[in-house]
Every structure is written in C-alpha cells, then in structure tokens.
Amino acid sequence: MDEVAAAAGVSRATVSRVINNAPTVEAKIRERVQRAISATGYVVNSAARTLVTRRTGSVALVISEPEQREYDSSFLNRIFTDPFFGRITAGAQSALRPHDVHLVILPTDSSDHHQVVRYLRQGHVDGVLLISSHDEDPLPEQVHALGIPAVMSARPAAAIPASFVHTDQRLGARLAAEHLIRRGCTRLATVSGPLDMPAGQERLDGFRSFLQRRGLADVPCVEGDFTRAGGEDAARRLLAEHPGVDGLFVANDLMAEGAMLVLHDLGRRVPDDVAVIGFDDSSAALACRPPLTTVRQPVEEMAAEMAELLLAHIADPDRLPRSVSFQPTLVIRGSA
C-alpha cells in the first residue's frame, strides 16, 4: 500500500479512500491512484481490513443435525449429497454473491456445537444462516446468545426474537391429502418424517387432520428418516401391514423415491394401484418413474430470502426481527 501511495504521490489514506470508493476524492487523483494500483498489482489484505472494519465479508451456513452415531464422512456425505441442503446452499449463494459475501458451510451435530460456537465467536463471519431441524436443538438459543446476526430456517422452538423464514407445512400436507381424495383414493397411508422434527410432525398433522375432518381417522403411518433408504424401509413395512393402500403421502421426495422403488419391486403400478405424493419438489422427483407428484417448497427462494434478511441485519444491527412466509403448492406429475 505504501508502494502504491508512493507511486501515486499521495498518502496511504487516499489510497484507502479510492479502494473503498469514498466519494471525497478528486477525479484526477483517483485516476492516478488507480493507475498506480494496476501498475503495482496491489490488492488489499483482508485480515487487516477486517481488523479495523469489523467486517469479514463472510457468513456461515450452519446445518445442525441431531447427534450422529459417528461424526465422519458418512454424515458429511449425507449432508452434502442431500438435494434439500443442496438447494439451500445454492439459494443462499445466489443471493450472497452479488454482494460479494462468501459462504462457509458448517455441518454440525450436537457433539460438535462448541466448535461451531467458538468459530462464530472468533469473528470469522459477520452473521449466520442457521438450518436447524430439531425441536430440542439448543443451537438456535446459543447462537442468539452470542449476539451475532442470525436468521433461522424455521420458527425457533425457544422463545427468542429472531428473523426466520417459514413454509406452512400443514397446508402442504393438506394439499396432498385433498389431491389423493379427489383422485378417488380411499385407503390412504403415509410415510412421515422423523416425529421429533417439526417438519416431520407438522406434515403428518396436516395430512391427518384434514382427513379426519373428512371422516377418515387413523390413517396408517410409518415413521421414516428423510433418506431414500429410510423411505424404502418405511414403505416396505407399511405395505406389509397394509397391502390394500391405494394412496400414499410420503413426507419428502427422497423417501418417496425409495417408496416408488419398493412399489416397483412389489409389482404395484403407480398411480393405478397406488397413487404417490411426495414433498419438496427436489430433483429426486424427476428421477422417479412415473415422475413424482409432489408438494413444492420454494427452497432456493427461501434460502435467498434468509440471506437477504441476514444481510439486512448485518447492515443494521438494530433492525427488528421479522419472519417471511412462503406458500407450498402442489406440482402434479405422473405418480398421482
């Protein structure tokens, strides 16, 4: 920087001003400095800048899962190949990129929370996007206690004031139930997500309570784990106990893909013998044969909105928390 200042015949302060586009620099000097910058190939040192501005230009995307049996590459593998998390990452990146803000992705389980908290406290990032899917997860409160700008992926279980985005899961499940009824299915069943996850619980509630109002109580349910293999297992068990099922709601697309595979193995035709509806509208939906009818969540847009909210909180720390809600929609394809 001294070199640039010398080459341009100005002070370091002025060099700094042109780098940061301060309006108070005379055009001629600005140009002279710019030439000196190109000539010397100078670039700012981001650590030095961060030290004084208190801004890093990075945010963390924390993906918090319940404790894993083994925190290893199989956990990381599941996270990084999950189409849902992939869409979140893509949505967040696309919103952040224009602002030149970078994303550090931190998958974590509860055995690992302290590492994440330490990382955040060390000031590596300006804020955090927190994807927490379990009721009992203490991380949202811990992050909130840190006082660092944060946006959550759903209403936090704890009563903390924080911005979050939201989809009406119950409404989504109801859309699925309505469609199955409309199709004339009479023996409905569902593969739910994990019932200790709000997303799992709410989709089941929404599905069941709509059917109950239509006089259909006690719809069979087997709990799955939101993975494809888990969906296969759950569907196999469900179909073994309830072979007559003709309409199946599966709480996410990955499990639905597994369920379709099982139906195929069992020689059941979809949708003629069994109509199937998934949830998410992820890429897995198009990998099914027939293509999967599913409840769409605009995941990319939600993640982008989380990023925008976070940027706003970083720019103005006194900004009041707000939540923004997205509507699920039914995407009708071949499976129901």
Next chain:
Amino acid sequence: MDEVAAAAGVSRATVSRVINNAPTVEAKIRERVQRAISATGYVVNSAARTLVTRRTGSVALVISEPEQREYDSSFLNRIFTDPFFGRITAGAQSALRPHDVHLVILPTDSSDHHQVVRYLRQGHVDGVLLISSHDEDPLPEQVHALGIPAVMSARPAAAIPASFVHTDQRLGARLAAEHLIRRGCTRLATVSGPLDMPAGQERLDGFRSFLQRRGLADVPCVEGDFTRAGGEDAARRLLAEHPGVDGLFVANDLMAEGAMLVLHDLGRRVPDDVAVIGFDDSSAALACRPPLTTVRQPVEEMAAEMAELLLAHIADPDRLPRSVSFQPTLVIRGSA
C-alpha cells in the same frame, strides 16, 4: 486480552502463549491464565491473529466449470445437488475438520474467474483445492501464477508443477467393457461425457480401445453432459438409432440413471435386454432399478487426499509437488 492478562496478573504475551500452547509456560501460570480466560469468556480475534501469522485457517474449494449461459441459481443448483461434487465436498471437509481448517466453496465459471482470483489474492484462504474439469480452463495456470498453495483434481493440461490426485479413467472404462463382453453382450454402445472434458474423453477412449483390440470397432457413441436429463436425451437418441443394443456403458451414474429411465419407458428389461454400466458409484447408482453396476471412483478418499496434500504444502511451501493415483474398481449390482 488485556483484561485476561490483568485478571491473571501476567502480560499479554503470556496469555498469547497459553492460547497457542507454547511449551514454555510454567504450569501454574498456564492454569492461572486458563482460569482467567474462562472467567472473562475471552476468545481470540481471528483477524488480528491472521494479520500477524499470515494464516487464516481456511482453504477454498474452487469448482470451475465452463462458461454458463446464465450464472445464476440454476448453475449453483446443479453444482450443489450434483452427487459427485457433494462427495468431493464431504471428503475434503472430513479431512480438514480434524485440523480445524474451514472450507469456503467457490463455484465459478469463466465469466467469474477474476472474482475468484481476486478473492484468493486478498488472502482470505491459505490454499486452494481446485476442481477443474475442462481442458481449456485457464484457472489452474492463473492459480499457479498466484503462488498460493494449490492442489488440482487431475493432471493440469498446462505444464505447471502442481500436486494433483488422479484416477485412471481409461482403466475404469476398460473394466466396464470387459464385464459387458464377459456377460456375452455383442452389440455394445456408450453414452460418453462431454468430449472437451478429459474425464469424458478418457472414458470413451478406454472403452473403445479395449473393444477395438477385441475386434469390435466403431462402437456407437452419443455424447452426453453428465446430468441426468442429458443422459435421458442421449440414451433416447442412441436407442432410436441403434435399437439392437444389448450392452450400454454410460460415462457417469447420473446419466446412467437417466438412461435406465428411458429403457424403462421403452419397455426394455435391464439387464436381460440391455445390460447397463455406469461410472462413479455415486448415490444415484442405488436409486436405479435394478441397482446400477458401476465403476467406482473413491471420490471421498481422493478429495481427502487432496486436502492432506494441500495441508502439507501450506505447512511447507517448498515441498515438491507430487501426484497420487487411485484405482477404479468394478462394483457389480443388478444392471449388468
């Protein structure tokens, strides 16, 4: 830090020493400082530390693709939901995590290279893991010119000295060809990857040249793009022109999944009518019915090795470049 020093009755230098586990601190003092740290809740400021140590504790994972029609969320979406890149990320993370090194993922196309280069020059990271899949990609050379520690995902096209990892793609393709022949297939064909990518070209070469030696010349080939939808298209075209095909090698699993879908639509039984072999052994292989026989690349292990190599280069900038090679293996499942 002053606060901690005062509370422990020592200098800041000593506080720094205990934080960094310098061996030359008396046990009693060390303990006193540690208590003061817990009492005050002190954590280091990473920007200040980086400014003096020249270490950030982060590395970049740069995923360089050819120029996109639109650099937007659909590009990011493809990258972040691609099982191959997901495995790379997981493998790199799992190797880096024990060293407390963080990963910032930078998908980029050629319109965007200057941003990546600027980011790297600003010193945000200690090194870069570069996934570059195109022959003409100038990024490996640019990164090398920066003088920042880097490890490549394959032998760089340019003659630059750099560490890289490698799988023998030709051998992998040959494994597929051998297996198809052994099965008794006589009318072979292939869906290749993009032929401007070494991985696409080499798999095709390996497949064809083995067959040629067996007297099978001019095996039909349609070029695909490594996506599932691209695999569907390519398979459809191939089968329209060559309906008699009884053995199909598809250059990655995602395209193979698409090809299997097309075969299903066409009423062809797999493997009885057509045997199908993929490449990668990604999660897509298990989403096929029947499950996909495929050439396994140990992608996670390769990415972990890249990370280890990078860490070694960061620790010792004078270390000589080396390459480490992995063997592909055939994983036999139901499709062939």
Next chain:
DNA sequence: CTGAAAGCGCTTACAG
C-alpha cells in the same frame, strides 16, 4: 520462563 516493544496492513476521526 516472562515481559516490553515492535509490527502485521489496513481505516478513520481529526485537523488543516
């Protein structure tokens, strides 16, 4: 083994 001091490379009131 410990401390005083210099220095990492920036930005930003403050004065002019």
Next chain:
DNA sequence: CTGAAAGCGCTTACAG
C-alpha cells in the same frame, strides 16, 4: 479534498 497519526488485537523476536 488530503495527510499525519492513532488504533484495530494479536504474535514474536529480543532482552533479561
């Protein structure tokens, strides 16, 4: 509009 100077919060020779 520009510059001299202080200061961001650490680490690390250097001296003792």
